[in-house]
Amino acid sequence: MGRLDGKMALITGGAQGLGACFARMFADEGAKVAVSDVNGDGAEATAAAVNERHPGKAFAFRHDVTSTADWEAALDGAAAAMGGINVLVNNAGIGVFGNIETETMESWRKCQEVDVDSIFIGTQLAMPYLKEAAPASIVNISSVAGLIADGNMLSYNVAKASVWMMSKSIALHCARAGYDIRCNSVHPVFTRTPIIDPLVALGGGGEDGECKLTRQIPLRRLGEPEDVGYAVLYLASDESRFVTAAEIKVDGGITAQ
Ligand SMILES: NC(=O)c1ccc[n+]([C@@H]2O[C@H](COP(=O)([O-])OP(=O)(O)OC[C@H]3O[C@@H](n4cnc5c(N)ncnc54)[C@H](O)[C@@H]3O)[C@@H](O)[C@H]2O)c1
Numbered sequence: 001m002g003r004l005d006g007k008m009a010l011i012t013g014g015a016q017g018l019g020a021c022f023a024r025m026f027a028d029e030g031a032k033v034a035v036s037d038v039n040g041d042g043a044e045a046t047a048a049a050v051n052e053r054h055p056g057k058a059f060a061f062r063h064d065v066t067s068t069a070d071w072e073a074a075l076d077g078a079a080a081a082m083g084g085i086n087v088l089v090n091n092a093g094i095g096v097f098g099n100i101e102t103e104t105m106e107s108w109r110k111c112q113e114v115d116v117d118s119i120f121i122g123t124q125l126a127m128p129y130l131k132e133a134a135p136a137s138i139v140n141i142s143s144v145a146g147l148i149a150d151g152n153m154l155s156y157n158v159a160k161a162s163v164w165m166m167s168k169s170i171a172l173h174c175a176r177a178g179y180d181i182r183c184n185s186v187h188p189v190f191t192r193t194p195i196i197d198p199l200v201a202l203g204g205g206g207e208d209g210e211c212k213l214t215r216q217i218p219l220r221r222l223g224e225p226e227d228v229g230y231a232v233l234y235l236a237s238d239e240s241r242f243v244t245a246a247e248i249k250v251d252g253g254i255t256a257q
């Protein structure tokens with residue numbers, strides 16, 4: 001028995017990094033996975049790698065999460081391919097640097113559009129699918145940046161805090177409406193994926209750059225994608241059936257300081 005037997009998961013931003021790792025871990029535990037990404041070739045590659053281990057379990061969709069039409073097509077295609085959708089992992093996201101003096105309206109809007117608006121649009125459109133195939137779970141990938149601030153991450157801080165609060169509002173609505181749909185957020189610290197390359201470069205690159213990041217983390221190392229994957233897997237599974245409107249920090253202790 002896999003921990004995700006019977007689960008049909010749409011994972012956004014699955015071409016690389018965390019999303020690709022979630023797809024592998026989910027399929028290893030018995031789920032079917034629809035991997036979507038604006039990078040369609042990357043989504044195909046992730047699905048192909050999963051299908052090598054578990055033939056027929058993974059499907060790929062080119063999907064820009066800022067586009068309503070793309071959401072409609074991805075949800076429709078994923079539900080048809082998997083037989084429904086009962087797990088939605090809103091993982092696609094971008095990092096943006098800038099402080100109150102340097103941030104531009106353009107970069108601010110882009111960050112909110114990709115990291116926040118996309119989850120509003122997509123989760124609203126996914127609701128009929130999730131209701132149909134309940135019990136269902138929505139997992140939103142926020143960040144420690146949604147809980148603690150950095151002077152040079154203005155729009156990202158605001159975006160990830162919005163994801164944190166949006167997750168609670170969605171969870172409470174579903175609970176009050178009597179839907180068997182849970183919604184939670186996950187808050188990783190610096191985790192070894194391409195998104196942290198600019199941060200490592202800012203710190204001087206290579207091991208020096210990584211050291212500047214790990215020094216801030218009580219457990220003194222970067223996160224690995226699997227560290228986050230185990231939390232997402234738990235929230236997607238029925239093991240977390242009484243957990244909703246919660247936040248799980250996968251942060252090596254950084255937010256406790
Ligand atoms: N890695 C970390 O240190 C870290 C820490 C905290 C939070 N996060 C969050 O985790 C999530 C995944 O990040 P990652 O580390 O895997 O980064 P990543 O850059 O490796 O992967 C992000 C993926 O999202 C996709 N994407 C970007 N814009 C998109 C769009 N408009 N539509 C569809 N797909 C789009 C990219 O093509 C890419 O495949 C993000 O929401 C990020 O903010 C990451």
